[in-house]
Amino acid sequence: MMQRVQQIVQISHFRTEQDSILQLVDQAPVVLAQRRKPRAVLVNVDEWNAIADELFRLRVLAESRRIEGASDPQSWPVLDEAELAAKLQQHEAGLQNVAG
CATH class of the missing domain: 1.10.287 (Helix Hairpins)
Structure with a gap:
């Protein structure tokens, strides 16, 4: 069953920490936040x-x-x-x- 998203990352961190964030995506969905507001969700394929x-x-x-x-x-x-x-x-x- 799909679970609510728990991992939140600022978009600015995604630019510099892509590899570690993509590793998080392999474990669970990751929310990309902009100005502390959710903007997108990353899930693995x-x-x-x-x-x-x-x-x-x-x-x-x-x-x-x-x-x-x-x-x-x-x-x-x-x-x-x-x-x-x-x-x-x-x-x-x-x-x-x-x-x-």
Whole structure:
């Protein structure tokens, strides 16, 4: 499971310490910060590909469930945006409780 980013590096350090920062990226994602604000996240290629593959699978699953729900409303409940947002908030709160 993807974890929240913990490693933060100032962009100015990236210019001078590329090798050590890229070694950090092999361990976990790294946030590049500019003026102490997050600007970008660096991930290694394997992790990026895994994220892209998972996102594709989730989109296909969501679309198939949407189609199934449209053809048989009893099979899957179709959520509107507000219901989906509420469920996502509940899920994120649960993750924070587990990680906390």
